[in-house]
Each structure stands twice: as structure tokens, then as C-alpha cells.
Amino acid sequence: MTDGPANQSPKPLRSAKRRLIFVLIAGVLAIIGTLTAGYYFAVRPVTLKIAVGPANSDDLRVVQALAQAFNNNNQQHSQVKLRPVPTEGATASAQTLGEGKADLAIIRGDLDVPKNAQAVATLRKNVVVMWAPPSKGKARKGAKITKITQLAGHKIAVVGRTPANVNLLKLILQQYGVDPNKVEIVQFPANEAADAIRNQKADAYLAAGPANSKITIDAITASSRDGGEPTFLAIDAAEAISQNHPAYEAAEIPAGSLGAANRPEDEVKTISFAHHIVARKGLAESTVAAFTRQLFAIRQQLKTDFPLAAKIETPDTDKDATIPVHPGAAAFVDGEEKTFLDRYSDYIWWGLMALSAMGSAGAWFAGYLKQDERNTNTSQRERLLEMLKTARQSDATDELDQLQAEADDILRHTLDCYEHGAIEEGTLTAFNIALEQFHNAVADRKALLLSMPQNLQRAATQFRAAGTA
Structure with a gap:
């Protein structure tokens, strides 16, 4: 043997x-696990921080109402939740966004816009109202003011503490050749404007806000306590201002839109500017598209308690827009929002290719x-x-x-x-x-x-x- x-x-x-x-089962489970995890992270709700202010403002109240509606557990398919970040005002909100401390912000279109800000929606349009109180009753010194060019040497009261409204007044005065240094400018807090106007007399007033702003209407009423009707000062140079300053647009104050006694009796030319909802430039397109979709789906639900919510408009998607639109918002507006398969088809295709390659490798390994x-x-x-x-x-x-x-x-x-x-x-x-x-x-x-x-x-x-x- x-x-x-x-x-x-x-x-x-x-x-x-x-x-x-x-090996094949492990590979298939790995791919399925990766796709499942990707799907979960793609559709899970995302919480966005939105900077808004000042405290007790209509903007903050609207945002809080939106946040409550977004975060409502009964809202199925809600992909975005909101967390308000209170600030001192539009300027501070813009700065918060610029520093990356917020994902969204409510800003004024006529202020410095952060470089990383892209428009998502127009929260509201604001009109500038300028008027002179009636001269009846306790007569005021000097001739009656009927034009902006007559404001030199007079006292002008601005409703609201923000420096933006003072700068806006100076811009208007300069357009009409009135030296801002030759007028006296005082400011009243918006929530105290009516009482302040009753205690201090001014020769003219300026307020900026929504066309039917209660603050503006109350201020006009308070300045007319001596009887008679105020004289509304038309901004006839609105077109020229909008040409030189794209953040402003020519607008009209409709007749009878400012309270009792058919104020004003006729349309008054003025300028307008917008408050925008903007997003960080780096925010995912799908996230912004989902936020925009939810925003316009919910706004009608809030208009009863918050009429301003019904004023929310889609952003300007033109390439020459003052604030460039975010691609996610543009996709929603243009009806080109990508579905889950559109966004991740490449990953799914590569996953299938990886599975096929794994099968080939497995066959070779088995042969080996x-x-x-x-x-x-x-x-x-x-x-x-x-x-x-x-x-x-x-x-x-x-x-x-x-x-x-x-x-x-x-x-x-x-x-x-x-x-x-x-x-x-x-x-x-x-x-x-x-x-x-x-x-x-x-x-x-x-x-x-x-x-x-x-x-x-x-x-x-x-x-x-x-x-x-």
C-alpha cells in the first residue's frame, strides 16, 4: 500500500x-438598507429656523401661525416644520440669515439683502402713505401743505422706529429736491403711533405698511382729531424712483382704502416695496420646494385669523429679479418640482448597477x-x-x-x-x-x-x- x-x-x-x-444576500441587504435609509432621510420632516421680527409685529404673528400649522401633527405628508427665531426687525433677520444662524428669514426688499439669500415668496406688499393733517380747527402756521416739495422747513413724523423708514423718507425728499437736513424728522413706535400723534403735532406724516394697515389708518385718524380731512401727498415721481431703486415699485393707493370718510377720495400715486421670505442659498432644492408647496397650501386656511396670510404671493422668477429666486421655489412656481424618483433616479440606477456588478463578482468568487x-x-x-x-x-x-x-x-x-x-x-x-x-x-x-x-x-x-x- x-x-x-x-x-x-x-x-x-x-x-x-x-x-x-x-455574500449575495449580504450585498442585497446592504443595497436595500442603503436605499431605505436614503428614502427615510429624503422624506423625513425637516425643521427650518426662520428669523422674523420685531416682537409683537404682524410678521411674527403670521410666522407663528404658519409654524403651528406646519408643525400640527394632524398635517399628514408634512415634510417641513418651522421654528421661529425672533429678532429685533428685518435688518436683524437679514443679518441672522447672512450669518447662517437661520434657514429662512423675513426681510425688507429695500434693505441690504444678504448675499446668500434667495427669494421663496413675497410675504406682503407695503405702500408708502404720506399726508398732511387738516388745517381746520386749531389753525397751523404757514400755508397748507399739498405737495412734497413744500415740506422743507417742516416737521415730519415717521411711524415706526426702524431707521429704514427714515431712510425711505429721505430718499423721497431728495427725489423732489428737498434737502433732508432742512426738515425735522421724529419717529413714533408703531404700536404707540396713535397716542403719540395726539400728543405731538407734526406738519406731515409718513407710514409704510400693507394697503389696509390698521396702524396706518389709526395714525391718519389720530392726526385728524381737529376736524377736517387730511391731505394725501402723492408721490408722482414713483416711476423715477423705481427706475433708480429697483427695490421700489410705482403703486397707487385705491380710493376709500384708508378708513372712514372715503379716504382718500381719489387714487393716490405712491411707491411700494415688499417683505420677502428668503432662504439660504445652500438650502436643498427639494426642501425649499416642499416648504413653498406647504406655504401656499396653508395660507388660505389662515386668512380668517390672519388676513395678511392671504397676501402671500409667489416670488419673481425672472433672471433680472431684485432678489434671485431659490431654485426650489422656482421649481414649484414653474410646475417643475422633482418627485422622489426624479431626484434619486441616478442613485437607484447606480444601486442596480452595483447589484449587477456584485452578482458578477459573486459568480466569479464562487467560481474561484x-x-x-x-x-x-x-x-x-x-x-x-x-x-x-x-x-x-x-x-x-x-x-x-x-x-x-x-x-x-x-x-x-x-x-x-x-x-x-x-x-x-x-x-x-x-x-x-x-x-x-x-x-x-x-x-x-x-x-x-x-x-x-x-x-x-x-x-x-x-x-x-x-x-x-
């Missing part, structure tokens, strides 16, 4: 098919793993043929029994290889033929040895041993 590794019983190899299946089994099976088949030759020349039944046991191990390993896919059915058929020949050779040799006397068996064994020496 020969010695060597070929005579040792082959150890069962780990199933290549099971390893391949494990089976190569060792195929090589081992080939050497064992050759070993079986050698055992066939040895069995036909064997002179001892013990040796034949050992060969038979080795053949059984080879058979077991070959069946394992076939089960794992390492060998094909044709190879297994060839092996079965060789194995059958081996079994026949062992059976024939044992029958021959049993029929021979013991002394002839020993003599044959010694003769063969001497021949091989």
Missing part, C-alpha cells in the same frame, strides 16, 4: 454555494472557490484510477479493505462537490464509471484470493515483493 496525502481521507470543504449565497474543489476532485479521480490498478494486483484482503474505505471517502467528497456545483453531471458520470470498475476489481480480487491456498498467496506476495526490490 502506498503512502502519501492522496491516501488520506479528504476533509469536507465548506460549501461554496452557501458562501456565495451568504469551486476551483480548489475541482482540482481536488480531479486528483482524487486520478487516485481512484491508481487504486483500481493496485486492487487488481493486491495479494491481501486487508489492503483491499483499506482501498475500499479510501474509495468511500472519495465518493463522499465527490458527491459534496456535485452538490456544491463544483463539478458537472458529466464529470460525476465519468467518476461513477471509474468507481464501478474499482468496486468490480476489488470484488474480483477478493474472490480470487479467497479461492487460493494460503501458501500460494504468501508465495505470490514474496515474488511480487522481490520483483519490486
